[in-house]
Each structure stands twice: as C-alpha cells, then as structure tokens.
Amino acid sequence: MKIAILDDYQQLARRFADWSRLSADHEISVFDRHLSEDEAAQALAPFDIVCHMRERMAFPAQLIAALPNLKLIAITGRGHRTLDLEAAKARGVTVCGTDMRPGTGGATTELAWGMILAAQRHIVEEAQGMRQGGWQTTAGAQVAGRTLGVLGLGRLGRGVARVAQAFDMRVIAWSQNLAAEAARAVGVERVEKDELFRQSDILSIHLVLSDRSRGLVGAEDLGRMKPGALLVNTSRGPIVEATPLLAALRSGAIRAALDVFDEEPLPVDDPLxxxxxxxxxxxxxxxxxxxxxxxxxxxxxxxxAFLVGQPMRVVG
Known part of the structure; x- marks a missing residue:
C-alpha cells in the first residue's frame, strides 16, 4: 500500500508515533506543505491510504473521485466538516477517526488566554523590542475588573469563562441556543447579541462553523464594540466577515487576536x-x-487495523 501523510507542516507524524509497523511492508510519504485541490488530485492519485490532519485540506466529492486507488481516509478527530463523507462511502472508501485523549480538550482554551494576555500586555512587541535593545515601550492593560464576552458557551466557551472568573472578570455570553439558566449555572450572565458586543472589553468566539454561524459577526456587530476592545477568534475564520474586520483594524476602532482564517494557510500577501x-x-x-x-x-x-481487515473508529 502507498500511504500519504498530508499537511504535516512541522513534520511531527514520525516524531509522535511509531510508523515502523507499517513502513516495513508499505510505502509512506509525508507532505509537509499544503496542496491545492488540483495539486492533490495529481500528487495523491497513486495512494491507497491518505492520512488527513483536521480540516487542513478539503476533501470534496470531486477530489475523492480523482483518486482511483483510494481505499482509506484516516482523519483526526471524529468529524471532518470539509470531507464529503457520503461521496467517500459511495466510492467504498473507509473513513476512520481518532479519539480525544484525556486532558487535551482544553488546548484551544489555553491558546485563547495566551493570546488575550499577550495582546493586553503587548508581550510580542516588548519581547521583540528587547532583542533590538529596547526597554519598556508600552503600557499594558489588566484583565481583572473587565468584561469578557463569550460568543458560544459550549465546552470551550465555558473553559474560557472559568479562567476569566479566576481573573475576577465579569463574564457575559450569547449564542442562538443559549438559555439564561444554563449560563447562570456556570456563573455567566446571558445577554442579547448586540449587548454582548457593546459591553465586552474582550470578546472571545467559541462556535462551530455552520450555515448559521458563517458570517455571524459582521460590520454592525464590530461597530458596536467599545473603542480598543479586543476580538479573539480561535474557532473558525469565516464566522467573522473579513472585509469589515480588516476595516475596523485599520481604523483603530478595535483590536484582534486571530488564530483562524478564511483561507489556510493564510496567503503570504493576505492584508491581515x-x-x-x-x-x-x-x-x-x-x-x-x-x-x-x-x-x-x-x-x-x-x-x-484496516490492513488486516478489521477497521476501527469508523466514521459514518
């Protein structure tokens, strides 16, 4: 079998797992750069098995159809919103996922808080300044006593809220299905969407990308934010409309900390x-x-398991 490991930007696959049980009898190739759909159709045509990292590459029906030897797509996680699962099943391609290890579910929460604190205290700018011989060029802002708005109070949103409470912040939240009682149960005040944007000093997004959430944050929402308020997005780029966000940043109306983008990897010439x-x-x-x-x-x-005819963690 020919096995492809996709989008392994940091070449972590061989470092974090023992592939020797496969490489003795099968050919493994690592792709450490992102492939466009056209590139993927050509480069992956000989492969029987494709190992896919999260949603770094889309797998629509037309790409699946272009890979004549494809037998298994090994995804990470239990779902993949840009994989056409029905097309894979129709082609007889097995899709297998992975389990979440205990203690790993809070990784995005930790990053969100790292970005919040870095932005509030200008850590990146000051660290760069130190390397250039500088000393104290900014005055940061504490988070204690300020208001954190959480857009989406699911597992990750609740995790961010708990940290905010430890910092003595007021926490408010909104989402389309959030009930006031559910928010109160975790010490959070449920507010309407317009008030979430008006009242938040820091607003952190924790929604799944769907038809309902795509473009949910638009120009009117950004225009309601306090001058200099911080918008944090560690969920998915398309939840926030890109054009008004860029305009708000350029005007100095708000600040942002972004880990996700409409197109990933972010193009080199992207204005962000x-x-x-x-x-x-x-x-x-x-x-x-x-x-x-x-x-x-x-x-x-x-x-x-698939190679011995006993596939496990089959998705769909």
Whole structure:
C-alpha cells in the first residue's frame, strides 16, 4: 500500500508515533506543505491510504473521485466538516477517526488566554523590542475588573469563562441556543447579541462553523464594540466577515487576536499579515504535543487495523 501523510507542516507524524509497523511492508510519504485541490488530485492519485490532519485540506466529492486507488481516509478527530463523507462511502472508501485523549480538550482554551494576555500586555512587541535593545515601550492593560464576552458557551466557551472568573472578570455570553439558566449555572450572565458586543472589553468566539454561524459577526456587530476592545477568534475564520474586520483594524476602532482564517494557510500577501492592531498565530489551537501524539498514534493503529481487515473508529 502507498500511504500519504498530508499537511504535516512541522513534520511531527514520525516524531509522535511509531510508523515502523507499517513502513516495513508499505510505502509512506509525508507532505509537509499544503496542496491545492488540483495539486492533490495529481500528487495523491497513486495512494491507497491518505492520512488527513483536521480540516487542513478539503476533501470534496470531486477530489475523492480523482483518486482511483483510494481505499482509506484516516482523519483526526471524529468529524471532518470539509470531507464529503457520503461521496467517500459511495466510492467504498473507509473513513476512520481518532479519539480525544484525556486532558487535551482544553488546548484551544489555553491558546485563547495566551493570546488575550499577550495582546493586553503587548508581550510580542516588548519581547521583540528587547532583542533590538529596547526597554519598556508600552503600557499594558489588566484583565481583572473587565468584561469578557463569550460568543458560544459550549465546552470551550465555558473553559474560557472559568479562567476569566479566576481573573475576577465579569463574564457575559450569547449564542442562538443559549438559555439564561444554563449560563447562570456556570456563573455567566446571558445577554442579547448586540449587548454582548457593546459591553465586552474582550470578546472571545467559541462556535462551530455552520450555515448559521458563517458570517455571524459582521460590520454592525464590530461597530458596536467599545473603542480598543479586543476580538479573539480561535474557532473558525469565516464566522467573522473579513472585509469589515480588516476595516475596523485599520481604523483603530478595535483590536484582534486571530488564530483562524478564511483561507489556510493564510496567503503570504493576505492584508491581515500587515494590518495594525492584530496578533496573528497560524491555527495553533489544537497543535500541542499531547494532542498531536494522540492523533498520530490512533492514525497508525487505524491503518494497521484496516490492513488486516478489521477497521476501527469508523466514521459514518
């Protein structure tokens, strides 16, 4: 079998899992750069098994149809919103996922707070200044006593809220299905959407990307934010409309900390890369040693099981 490991930007697959049980009898190739759909159709045509990291590459029906040898797609996690699962099933392609390791579910919460504190205390700018011989060029802002708004009070949103409460922040939240009683149960006040944007000093997004959430944050919402308020997005880029966000950053109306983007990897010439008032990270939310080790160990196990005719963790 020919096995492809996709989008392994940091070349972590072989570091975090033992592939020797497969490489003795099968050919393994690692792709450490992102492939466009056209590139993927050509490059992956010979492969029987494709190992896919999260949603880094879309797998629509037309790409699946272009891979004549494809027998198994090994995804990470239990779902993949840009994989056409029905098309895979129709082609007889098995799709297997991975389990979440205990303690890894809070990785994105940790990153969100890292970005909040870095933005509030200008950590990146001051660290760069120190390397250039500088000393104390900014005055930061504490989070204690301020209001954190949480857009989406699910598992990750609740995790961010708990940290805010430890920092003595007031926490408010809104989502389309959030009940006031559910918010109160975790010490959070449920407010309407317009008030979430008006009252928040820091607003952190924790929604799943869907038809309902795509473009949910638009120009009117951003216009309601306090001058200099911080918008944090570690969920999915398309939840926030890109054009009004860029305009708000350039005008200095708000600040942002962004880990996710409409197109990933973010194009080199994307205007966000040179925009003011924004802290950018390259979708690091789930990228920890613990999470990646679990992903790749389960992937190896899934492939080994499939090769002996006993597929495990089958999705769909």
């Amino acid at each position: 890369r040179t925009a003011p008032n924004v802290l950018l990270t390259p979708h690091l939310g789930y990228v920890t040693e613990e999470t990646m080790r679990g992903f790749y160990e389960d992937t190896v196990e899934n492939i080994a």
